[in-house]
Each structure stands twice: as C-alpha cells, then as structure tokens.
Amino acid sequence: MAKTGSRSFELASKPRIVSSASYVGKKEGEGPLGDRFDVIMKDDTLGLKSWEKAESRMFESAVRVALSKVERTSEDLDCLIGGDLLDQIVSAGFAAREIRSPFIGLYSACSTITEALMIGGMLMDGGFIDLAACAGSSHFSSVERQYRFPLEMGVQPVPTAQRTVTGAGCMLLSREAIGENKQKCFQNIIVSAGTMGSVEDFGITDAGNMGAAMAPAAADTIAKHLADFGRSPCDYDRIITGDLGVFGSDMLFELLEKRGIGIRSVHNDCGKLIFGDDKSVVCGGSGCGCAAVTLASHYLPLIESGKLKRILILATGALLSPVTSMQGESIPAIAHAVVIEHRSNGGSER
Amino acid sequence: MAKTGSRSFELASKPRIVSSASYVGKKEGEGPLGDRFDVIMKDDTLGLKSWEKAESRMFESAVRVALSKVERTSEDLDCLIGGDLLDQIVSAGFAAREIRSPFIGLYSACSTITEALMIGGMLMDGGFIDLAACAGSSHFSSVERQYRFPLEMGVQPVPTAQRTVTGAGCMLLSREAIGENKQKCFQNIIVSAGTMGSVEDFGITDAGNMGAAMAPAAADTIAKHLADFGRSPCDYDRIITGDLGVFGSDMLFELLEKRGIGIRSVHNDCGKLIFGDDKSVVCGGSGCGCAAVTLASHYLPLIESGKLKRILILATGALLSPVTSMQGESIPAIAHAVVIEHRSNGGSER
Numbered sequence: 001m002a003k004t005g006s007r008s009f010e011l012a013s014k015p016r017i018v019s020s021a022s023y024v025g026k027k028e029g030e031g032p033l034g035d036r037f038d039v040i041m042k043d044d045t046l047g048l049k050s051w052e053k054a055e056s057r058m059f060e061s062a063v064r065v066a067l068s069k070v071e072r073t074s075e076d077l078d079c080l081i082g083g084d085l086l087d088q089i090v091s092a093g094f095a096a097r098e099i100r101s102p103f104i105g106l107y108s109a110c111s112t113i114t115e116a117l118m119i120g121g122m123l124m125d126g127g128f129i130d131l132a133a134c135a136g137s138s139h140f141s142s143v144e145r146q147y148r149f150p151l152e153m154g155v156q157p158v159p160t161a162q163r164t165v166t167g168a169g170c171m172l173l174s175r176e177a178i179g180e181n182k183q184k185c186f187q188n189i190i191v192s193a194g195t196m197g198s199v200e201d202f203g204i205t206d207a208g209n210m211g212a213a214m215a216p217a218a219a220d221t222i223a224k225h226l227a228d229f230g231r232s233p234c235d236y237d238r239i240i241t242g243d244l245g246v247f248g249s250d251m252l253f254e255l256l257e258k259r260g261i262g263i264r265s266v267h268n269d270c271g272k273l274i275f276g277d278d279k280s281v282v283c284g285g286s287g288c289g290c291a292a293v294t295l296a297s298h299y300l301p302l303i304e305s306g307k308l309k310r311i312l313i314l315a316t317g318a319l320l321s322p323v324t325s326m327q328g329e330s331i332p333a334i335a336h337a338v339v340i341e342h343r344s345n346g347g348s349e350r
Numbered sequence: 351m352a353k354t355g356s357r358s359f360e361l362a363s364k365p366r367i368v369s370s371a372s373y374v375g376k377k378e379g380e381g382p383l384g385d386r387f388d389v390i391m392k393d394d395t396l397g398l399k400s401w402e403k404a405e406s407r408m409f410e411s412a413v414r415v416a417l418s419k420v421e422r423t424s425e426d427l428d429c430l431i432g433g434d435l436l437d438q439i440v441s442a443g444f445a446a447r448e449i450r451s452p453f454i455g456l457y458s459a460c461s462t463i464t465e466a467l468m469i470g471g472m473l474m475d476g477g478f479i480d481l482a483a484c485a486g487s488s489h490f491s492s493v494e495r496q497y498r499f500p501l502e503m504g505v506q507p508v509p510t511a512q513r514t515v516t517g518a519g520c521m522l523l524s525r526e527a528i529g530e531n532k533q534k535c536f537q538n539i540i541v542s543a544g545t546m547g548s549v550e551d552f553g554i555t556d557a558g559n560m561g562a563a564m565a566p567a568a569a570d571t572i573a574k575h576l577a578d579f580g581r582s583p584c585d586y587d588r589i590i591t592g593d594l595g596v597f598g599s600d601m602l603f604e605l606l607e608k609r610g611i612g613i614r615s616v617h618n619d620c621g622k623l624i625f626g627d628d629k630s631v632v633c634g635g636s637g638c639g640c641a642a643v644t645l646a647s648h649y650l651p652l653i654e655s656g657k658l659k660r661i662l663i664l665a666t667g668a669l670l671s672p673v674t675s676m677q678g679e680s681i682p683a684i685a686h687a688v689v690i691e692h693r694s695n696g697g698s699e700r
Binding site: 007009049050052053078079083086087088089090093094096097100101102103104105106107108109115119122123125126127128146196197198199200201319320321322323324327329332334 | 403443444446447547672674
C-alpha cells in the first residue's frame with residue numbers, strides 16, 4: 001500500500017495469482033513452449049468470419065479457462081481489466097460484452113498485460129475488488145493488416161522485424177486463496193510490487209524496428225525500479241521483458257550498462273523465448289499476447305513450483321499508430337513493471 | 351475504501367479535485383458554455399501540420415493549465431491517467447511523452463474521463479498516488495476522418511447524428527488541499543464514490559445513432575449505482591450523462607422508467623448542453639472531450655460554489671471500430687460513473 005518512490009508501489013496485502021490461461025496460434029504451439037499452453041488453435045479464424053472475431057473469441061476463452069481452473073465463472077468476477085492492439089481495443093471490448101463483468105479497458109500497446117496486473121493489484125490492495133481477470137491478446141493476421149501490409153502482398157520482413165504472437169493470456173488475481181486441491185491452479189504466487197512506466201522516445205521512426213523503440217522505456221523502468229527499492233538485478237531470479245526481441249534486448253543491455261546496471265545474467269525476453277530458434281520470425285515475437293501467454297504458461301508454473309522465487313516482468317509497448325508514422329512522428333514507448341514472487345518470499349527481501 | 355456492491359466503490363479518504371482545465375475548438379467556444387472554457391482555439395490545427403498533432407497538443411495543454419492553476423508542474427505529478435478516441439490513443443500517448451510523468455493509458459471511448467477519475471480515485475484512496483491528472487480529448491476533424499468520412503466529401507449528417515466535440519479536459523486529483531488562496535482552483539470538491547460499468551449491447555448496428563447504442567449502458571450503470579447505495583435519483587442534484595444527445599437521453603429515460611426509476615427532473619447530458627440550440631449539430635455533441643470539458647468548466651465550478659451539492663456523472667462510450675462495423679457487428683457500449691460532491695457533504699447522505 002505504501003508508496004516507495006515517485007512511481008513505484010508495494011502491495012501490502014499480497015494479491016494472489018490463483019490461475020492463468022493461454023490460448024495460442026498454431027505456430028506458437030509448435031514453438032519451444034508449445035506443451036505449456038492451454039489451447040492451441042488449429043485454424044487461426046476459429047471457423048469465424050474474420051481474424052478480428054477470432055481474436056476476441058480467444059480473449060474471452062482465455063478468461064473463461066482461467067476462471068474454470070478455480071471453479072469460478074464470469075459472474076464471480078469483480079472486473080475484467082485488459083486490452084489489445086486493435087483499434088478501439090475491440091478484441092477486449094467485444095470479449096467483455098460476453099463476459100458481462102465490469103470492464104476496465106486499457107490501451108498500452110504490448111505493455112498491456114503488466115499495466116493490467118499493476119492496476120488490478122492496486123485496486124485489490126486498496127480493497128476495491130476481490131477477484132479480477134487481467135488479460136491481453138494479439139493476433140498475427142489482424143495486426144499485420146492493421147499496422148503493416150495486407151498478408152496477401154507477401155512483404156519480406158526487414159532484418160529487425162518481429163512476428164506478432166497469436167495468443168491471448170489471462171491471469172486471475174484474488175484476494176483470498178481459492179481453488180485449493182485443484183491441480184491446475186496456483187497456491188503460491190503473489191504480486192508484491194511494481195513500477196509505473198513513463199513514455200520514452202529516442203527518436204526512432206522505423207516501425208520495422210520496434211525492439212529499438214521500446215528498449216529505452218524498459219531501461220528507464222528497470223533503473224527506476226531498482227533505485228526505488230534499493231535492489232540490484234541479482235535480487236531477481238529473472239528480469240523479463242515483453243517483446244524486445246534479439247535486437248532490442250541487446251540495446252537494453254547497453255543502455256543499462258551505461259548506467260552501471262548489468263542484467264545479462266538474469267534477463268530473458270518473451271519475444272526471444274516463444275519462437276525459440278525459428279529464423280522465420282527474424283528477431284522474435286511481439287504483441288500484447290507475447291508477454292501474456294509466456295507469463296501465464298511458462299513463468300507462473302516456475303514460480304508456483306519454487307524454481308523461481310522472484311521475477312520482475314515488464315511488458316513493453318510502442319505507442320505509435322499507422323497515422324503517426326505516416327505523419328513522420330517517432331515512436332514513443334512505455335514499460336510497466338510488476339514483481340511476482342513465490343509466497344514463501346512474502347514480498348520481503350531475500 | 352469499502353466495497354459497497356459488486357461493482358460500486360466508496361472512497362473513504364475523499365480525494366479532492368483541486369483544479370481543472372478545458373481547451374476547446376472555435377465552435378464549442380461559440381456555444382452557451384463558451385465563457386467558461388480556459389482556452390478557445392482560433393484555428394483547429396493550432397498551426398501544426400495535422401489535426402492529430404493539434405489534438406495531442408490540446409491534451410498536453412489542458413494538463414499543463416490544470417497544473418499551473420495550483421502552481422504545480424508535470425514533475426509534481428505521480429501519474430497521468432487518460433485516453434482519447436484515436437487509434438492507439440495517440441493524442442494521450444504523445445502528450446504523455448511531453449508530460450513525462452508515469453502514464454496509465456485507458457481506452458473506454460467517450461467514457462474515458464469517468465474511467466480515469468474512477469481509477470485515479472481508487473489509486474489515491476489505496477495510498478498509491480498523491481497527485482494525478484485525469485484527462486480525455488477528442489477532435490472533430492481527426493475523428494470524422496477516422497470513424498466516418500473524409501471532411502472533403504461533405505456528407506450530410508443523419509437525423510440521429512451528433513457532432514464530435516473538439517476539446518480536451520483535465521481534472522487534477524489530490525490527496526491534500528493545495529492551491530489555497532488561488533482564485534482559479536477548487537477548495538471544496540471531492541470524489542466520493544462510483545460504479546464500474548459493464549458492456550451492454552442492444553444490437554444496434556447504426557454507427558450514426560450512437561446515443562441509442564449507449565443509452566442501455568448508461569441505464570444499467572445508473573440502476574446498479576442507485577441499488578448499490580440504496581439511493582434514489584433525488585439524492586443527486588444532477589445525474590449527468592456524457593454524450594447521449596437528444597435521442598439517446600430520451601431512450602435513457604424510457605429504459606429507466608421501465609425499471610421504475612425517473613430521472614427526468616435531475617438529468618442533463620453534456621452532449622445536449624455544449625452546443626445549446628444549435629441545429630447544425632443535430633442531436634448534440636459527442637466524443638471523449640464532450641464530458642471532459644463540460645465537467646471541467648461547467649459543473650465543477652457549480653459544485654465549488656455550493657450551487658450543486660452532489661452529482662453523479664457517467665461518461666458514455668461506444669466500443670465499436672470502423673472494422674467491426676464493416677464486419678456487421680453491433681455496437682457495444684459502456685458507462686462508468688463517479689459521484690462528485692461539495693466537501694460539506696462529506697460523502698455522507700444528505
């Protein structure tokens with residue numbers, strides 16, 4: 001509850017993540033994390049008439065699967081918090097129409113899932129909600145045609161390109177332990193703290209190089225987080241960025257090393273993890289769904305089992321639009337960070 | 351702090367609105383509220399190269415003007431909370447790049463300003479922030495070309511059309527009283543409670559009839575709010591909707607009367623107020639900026655002076671996109687409500 005710095009916060013009541021769910025595309029299912037996802041689509045339209053309808057259905061399903069793991073339904077939700085990359089966040093909005101709980105719509109590009117966990121954690125710690133779903137999604141095909149080129153054009157990716165992840169991830173935040181004795185839910189995961197991001201812009205105008213545009217925002221939030229809490233990178237088992245990819249991750253290391261902060265030994269990036277060594281995705285994955293499904297299905301089980309005791313996760317978002325790019329603007333970016341820990345840590349220093 | 355119902359909340363610490371600012375277009379300045387706005391643009395591009403750049407500048411300026419009234423700067427802000435109607439909320443995002451405080455980006459269409467006040471109020475009551483700017487904007491010209499037709503086509507409005515307000519409004523939330531003895535700031539305004547909206551959809555597909563699409567969401571939130579707090583409409587000096595316009599307001603009355611709730615005597619709509627009797631706007635104003643500037647410059651001074659003791663304000667948002675409309679989807683809508691009171695009320699029953 002206490003403010004620890006101008007932009008960081010602690011969650012004294014330690015809200016729990018009691019379950020999570022991930023819903024991904026075929027290509028993501030064929031990657032190294034494939035066996036961890038809850039649902040892998042065979043057809044990226046799910047038999048619906050558009051990719052946009054399919055993305056909204058994925059979003060809704062991820063929320064429902066996370067609820068079902070703790071034997072709850074959408075009627076038990078105090079609110080749904082989330083967003084996506086489509087104009088007017090229609091994937092989230094149309095999913096919220098079906099879920100029917102109160103809805104807090106966010107836009108923070110690919111930083112949405114940590115913005116949602118941050119807001120959800122603070123509202124729960126403030127006593128306003130008891131059970132909330134935090135969710136984010138993206139879909140390769142809906143995003144390509146909105147931000148870049150029609151798929152039918154077959155445009156070649158540039159050397160700094162990343163592939164938008166087709167996936168929706170949901171984390172269920174709860175004030176109380178629920179779902180005891182259920183195999184698929186979590187008993188040991190808490191959200192203990194975080195740091196709000198501010199918008200950084202190093203003047204990069206190449207929308208084919210999002211990693212470079214977002215690295216300064218990630219560096220800024222990590223540096224401020226460590227300073228606010230008086231910690232060093234080794235206080236975390238992992239510092240995880242959302243979708244900087246190969247190129248953006250290298251840039252992040254250099255930016256932080258200029259400030260005397262070395263994170264190479266504890267860093268990983270969901271965009272680098274999700275497609276493994278697949279060269280067809282060039283620099284890795286991206287999109288709201290990238291950090292959401294990797295956190296939901298890869299990192300949370302590692303914390304639940306105690307293999308990881310404390311992580312700092314920062315999803316990273318580029319706040320451009322096709323219109324601003326055409327108007328010659330550079331790419332502003334943001335990264336919101338949350339600390340997720342094993343309950344035995346109790347949120348205190350190790 | 352206490353939850354009062356499944357979707358309503360009370361703010362025990364009574365966060366204050368210490369100042370507000372509004373920045374509007376020429377046509378809004380010529381309307382009945384003209385003398386209350388802080389800045390009226392002479393040129394809707396502000397001399398910049400695009401309407402989008404002008405809208406972002408308006409957004410930034412509204413935040414800076416609200417801060418200057420209490421002799422604060424953006425460096426004093428714990429966070430900026432807000433959004434707008436443009437794809438990827440670029441007006442807010444690019445403004446946040448200049449403001450440089452932590453940024454919580456929201457998308458809730460024209461319900462943004464009350465979503466921002468709701469989130470800001472809860473984060474302040476939870477002890478996470480001390481000073482926050484809540485802001486929203488819209489711009490007639492940037493919105494027309496994004497959602498409807500290029501202005502150059504000169505398309506005739508339909509009989510249920512509303513005109514998007516060119517305007518940016520900002521409210522400054524503060525834990526402590528600040529700016530005492532300053533003429534232009536507020537000493538007596540608190541945010542005491544609110545009700546989170548959920549997404550309602552009555553199957554309306556006509557994007558030229560937003561009032562009708564949004565009225566069910568407003569009716570739902572008002573009915574739930576009154577039930578959660580055990581209040582009746584006469585417990586409020588005004589129940590104010592954001593931008594239902596003439597047609598949507600009539601529909602709201604009928605929907606509530608079917609539930610036995612009569613609000614005609616206390617209701618007003620920012621979309622009906624802002625352009626007065628101007629028939630060229632057909633059913634009134636709309637857009638994120640509509641409720642934001644009307645609250646900032648018309649209603650808040652009435653509360654400060656004690657002419658109004660307690661209002662319920664619900665900005666109303668239609669969560670469609672041009673893509674979903676083209677794909678045949680109906681228009682989901684949402685309305686978030688906050689209670690704003692004169693401090694002498696203390697948030698308690700009158």
